[in-house]
Amino acid sequence: MNKLARRAKRRAFELAFRSAGFVSLAFAGGTLILLVVGVLGLGLSAFWRYEVELSVTLDAETLSLADDPTEAELLAADYRGAIREALNERFPEVRETKNLRALQALISPGAEFMLAGRAAKDPGLIGEMVRVRAPVSDDAEMYLKGRIRRSDPPDRRTLTDQQLDWVDAWRADGDVRVAFNGDFLANGDSSYPELAGVAAGVLGSLIAVGLAILIAAPLGVATAVLLEEFAPKNRLTDFLEVNINNLAAVPSIVFGLLGLAAFVVFFGMPRSAPLVGGIVLSLMTLPTIIISSRAALRALPQSLKEGALALGASRLEAVVNPMLPAAAPGIITGVIIGFAQALGETAPLLLIGMVSFVATPPTSVLDPSSALPVLVYLWAESPEIAFVEKTAGAVIVLLSLLLLLNAAAAYARRRFDPYQH
Amino acid sequence: MNGAILVLGLAALSALIAGVRALARRRLASAGGELEMLSDRRGTRFAGRYAGFAALIAALGAGAVVSAVSAGALQPLVAALLAASFAGGWALFSIGPGVDLRRRYEVLVISVLGFIAGIAVLTTLGIFATLIFETLQFFQKSSALDFFFGTEWSPQTAIRKDQVASEGAFGVAPLIAGTLLVSLIAMAVAGPVGVMSAVFINTYANARARTVMKLTLELLAGVPTVVYGFFALLFVGPFVRDGAAAIGALFGAEIDAPAQNALAAGLVTGVMIIPFVSSLSEDVMSAIPRTLPEGAAALGATKAETVLKVVLPAAAPGLIGAFLLAVSRAVGETMIVVMAASRSANLTFDPLERVTTITVQIVALLTGDQEFTSAKTLAAFALGLTLFLITLALNVIALLSVKRFRIRYE
Numbered sequence: 001m002n003k004l005a006r007r008a009k010r011r012a013f014e015l016a017f018r019s020a021g022f023v024s025l026a027f028a029g030g031t032l033i034l035l036v037v038g039v040l041g042l043g044l045s046a047f048w049r050y051e052v053e054l055s056v057t058l059d060a061e062t063l064s065l066a067d068d069p070t071e072a073e074l075l076a077a078d079y080r081g082a083i084r085e086a087l088n089e090r091f092p093e094v095r096e097t098k099n100l101r102a103l104q105a106l107i108s109p110g111a112e113f114m115l116a117g118r119a120a121k122d123p124g125l126i127g128e129m130v131r132v133r134a135p136v137s138d139d140a141e142m143y144l145k146g147r148i149r150r151s152d153p154p155d156r157r158t159l160t161d162q163q164l165d166w167v168d169a170w171r172a173d174g175d176v177r178v179a180f181n182g183d184f185l186a187n188g189d190s191s192y193p194e195l196a197g198v199a200a201g202v203l204g205s206l207i208a209v210g211l212a213i214l215i216a217a218p219l220g221v222a223t224a225v226l227l228e229e230f231a232p233k234n235r236l237t238d239f240l241e242v243n244i245n246n247l248a249a250v251p252s253i254v255f256g257l258l259g260l261a262a263f264v265v266f267f268g269m270p271r272s273a274p275l276v277g278g279i280v281l282s283l284m285t286l287p288t289i290i291i292s293s294r295a296a297l298r299a300l301p302q303s304l305k306e307g308a309l310a311l312g313a314s315r316l317e318a319v320v321n322p323m324l325p326a327a328a329p330g331i332i333t334g335v336i337i338g339f340a341q342a343l344g345e346t347a348p349l350l351l352i353g354m355v356s357f358v359a360t361p362p363t364s365v366l367d368p369s370s371a372l373p374v375l376v377y378l379w380a381e382s383p384e385i386a387f388v389e390k391t392a393g394a395v396i397v398l399l400s401l402l403l404l405l406n407a408a409a410a411y412a413r414r415r416f417d418p419y420q421h
Numbered sequence: 422m423n424g425a426i427l428v429l430g431l432a433a434l435s436a437l438i439a440g441v442r443a444l445a446r447r448r449l450a451s452a453g454g455e456l457e458m459l460s461d462r463r464g465t466r467f468a469g470r471y472a473g474f475a476a477l478i479a480a481l482g483a484g485a486v487v488s489a490v491s492a493g494a495l496q497p498l499v500a501a502l503l504a505a506s507f508a509g510g511w512a513l514f515s516i517g518p519g520v521d522l523r524r525r526y527e528v529l530v531i532s533v534l535g536f537i538a539g540i541a542v543l544t545t546l547g548i549f550a551t552l553i554f555e556t557l558q559f560f561q562k563s564s565a566l567d568f569f570f571g572t573e574w575s576p577q578t579a580i581r582k583d584q585v586a587s588e589g590a591f592g593v594a595p596l597i598a599g600t601l602l603v604s605l606i607a608m609a610v611a612g613p614v615g616v617m618s619a620v621f622i623n624t625y626a627n628a629r630a631r632t633v634m635k636l637t638l639e640l641l642a643g644v645p646t647v648v649y650g651f652f653a654l655l656f657v658g659p660f661v662r663d664g665a666a667a668i669g670a671l672f673g674a675e676i677d678a679p680a681q682n683a684l685a686a687g688l689v690t691g692v693m694i695i696p697f698v699s700s701l702s703e704d705v706m707s708a709i710p711r712t713l714p715e716g717a718a719a720l721g722a723t724k725a726e727t728v729l730k731v732v733l734p735a736a737a738p739g740l741i742g743a744f745l746l747a748v749s750r751a752v753g754e755t756m757i758v759v760m761a762a763s764r765s766a767n768l769t770f771d772p773l774e775r776v777t778t779i780t781v782q783i784v785a786l787l788t789g790d791q792e793f794t795s796a797k798t799l800a801a802f803a804l805g806l807t808l809f810l811i812t813l814a815l816n817v818i819a820l821l822s823v824k825r826f827r828i829r830y831e
Contacts, residue, residue, distance in 0.1 A: 351783070
């Protein structure tokens with residue numbers, strides 16, 4: 001082979017190799033973009049909802065209320081009936097009970113709760129006509145958002161032609177409003193997709209993960225200090241190190257098994273409680289914090305420690321004063337990364353029972369609770385088509401929290417560095 | 422009631438510790454000890470710290486031990502108070518002029534650090550003991566031979582006692598096959614993509630591109646696995662099914678793959694571990710002495726030739742370690758396969774089939790209400806032990822491999 005041909009071949013190979021590297025990175029980046037775009041495309045609409053304006057007459061008879069009702073009676077009155085009357089007035093041609101029921105199925109039970117809340121606050125409303133913006137049911141909402149189409153085969157969509165006509169009639173009359181879906185951020189879980197929210201999951205997650213960090217951060221930093229500064233080089237130390245490295249690589253689900261058998265069954269801690277979740281997550285974050293704190297301590301200039309020792313500090317004093325503050329940016333970054341890992345962790349929480357249906361946010365570490373990533377899993381497995389949007393919405397909330405944490409880590413790295421500002 | 426006791430007891434305890442601290446200082450001063458100076462190791466400052474800390478850890482230790490045995494707040498508090506007085510008294514007794522109090526105080530602190538470090542070991546031992554214990558119980562109900570060598574997995578046992586149901590078959594082979602298949606597919610994606618990404622970042626990228634690329638990989642690494650699972654369930658599974666059908670149609674064959682196929686689960690797991698492989702490989706590559714690639718370049722090798730013939734062979738042991746760690750990640754991955762793979766066991770290596778994995782079955786067996794002593798529940802622990810041992814073996818080999826690599830170049 002002559003020289004020129006060989007050179008051309010080598011160049012071509014170089015180009016191909018380089019392109020292969022670039023394509024690999026592009027594949028990784030492209031997947032990330034695809035994932036984010038897909039989730040945003042599906043889930044952003046979870047943050048708004050459709051409401052129908054209804055004029056509901058709060059007639060005492062329809063509500064089956066006695067005179068001078070108590071607050072409990074007001075809350076438990078038959079608002080469903082009142083809404084049915086209002087719907088019947090709006091579409092007087094609907095007569096049969098079956099059709100009326102189909103019509104009412106377009107309005108979310110959330111409307112009844114709204115009416116109940118308003119009447120309980122102001123009993124003077126009884127007997128009056130009130131305007132209410134009733135959230136529509138999940139199926140009607142999916143139609144308004146374009147996820148269910150009239151062109152879909154009728155046996156595969158959950159709404160009948162007649163129901164679609166009613167929704168169209170509302171829309172034509174300008175009764176349909178778009179509103180910010182505050183309930184999605186403020187409500188707990190619900191079996192009605194249009195009423196389901198992430199609040200209970202977010203709170204449960206924050207309690208469990210906060211607890212995990214409260215346990216793991218001091219223990220992790222203490223272990224790192226011991227291993228890096230005080231432990232003698234012997235078999236015991238080696239064993240400890242191997243243990244920590246292995247612990248970092250144990251699959252998360254095994255921690256769930258430990259939590260179930262040791263804490264729930266053996267120590268009798270309550271199932272589904274953020275307490276157990278927090279302990280299990282703390283064991284998982286421990287290696288992360290240990291490893292990053294050690295790296296931060298090791299990266300310090302030797303002169304820092306030697307200077308302190310030369311001034312008469314003991315080794316412990318040298319660690320406590322110049323070394324730990326100087327290593328703080330690295331340690332805090334490690335803690336925040338551990339926080340983020342624990343926040344996204346799902347599998348161990350499934351095993352210790354943080355999968356239960358939780359409608360009210362937990363108020364203590366012993367209350368049954370869910371967690372945000374578990375909510376994502378539960379909703380993703382739900383058959384209702386509206387939950388697809390909610391799942392993606394919950395993923396958006398989860399990813400935003402994680403982004404926020406990472407931004408905090410980046411800030412902490414600069415803010416807590418005593419030698420760089 | 423308990424709350425009041427707790428508050429009172431804790432107040433008494435703090436008063437006791439404060440008293441011990443004050444007494445220690447006074448005792449040293451009256452015994453003619455040195456004046457408090459900047460950081461005098463025999464001074465009163467350390468007298469207080471030493472005695473106070475001794476009382477504190479004695480109280481914490483005794484309180485923890487007693488509260489583990491008895492319910493209620495009273496007994497642990499009494500034990501804590503007693504222990505604190507004893508330890509404080511003993512420390513007071515040993516204080517005197519000329520004693521290196523700082524040393525004594527620090528020995529205490531460092532022992533506490535050592536005790537805390539032991540928690541990592543305790544956790545590992547706890548995991549191991551739990552898994553072994555429950556697994557042994559499982560093997561009393563069901564044969565160990567059938568578990569390891571059986572080829573059928575259908576853990577259906579009788580729900581009511583009077584029901585005549587099959588015992589349930591607990592053969593782990595289909596689960597191991599499924600786990601292997603998914604991990605293999607994942608590594609087929611993550612291996613080449615991860616290493617080539619690392620090569621590009623290490624060899625070709627300039628500083629700015631490197632920052633962007635590393636950030637991208639870090640973001641990919643930060644995505645929770647349940648999000649990947651959702652992605653697999655919603656996009657990749659149906660995409661693989663439709664893609665397979667389309668390709669089948671091209672060749673005139675009818676391919677009817679389920680949306681929950683092994684390929685989708687494996688692909689997404691692979692994407693999940695790309696950042697893991699690339700960051701480990703990049704670490705390994707940058708640990709090689711620069712003289713090696715520079716020597717190759719000086720001899721006229723192109724960058725591609727340098728990487729393929731010098732850098733990668735030199736990095737091989739480290740890369741193998743990185744791969745094994747990645748495999749252990751894939752084997753232990755739970756949420757992606759729970760959402761994207763199937764729950765029905767299937768002994769097959771067809772990537773377009775439904776398969777199940779060890780982790781999926783652990784979740785399937787342990788979610789929902791069940792009796793804790795049933796064979797079904799215990800089987801989950803036997804699976805957990807299997808998983809733990811597989812990942813442990815992979816990790817140990819990987820760490821040894823990386824260690825050997827480091828020794829060679831450091």
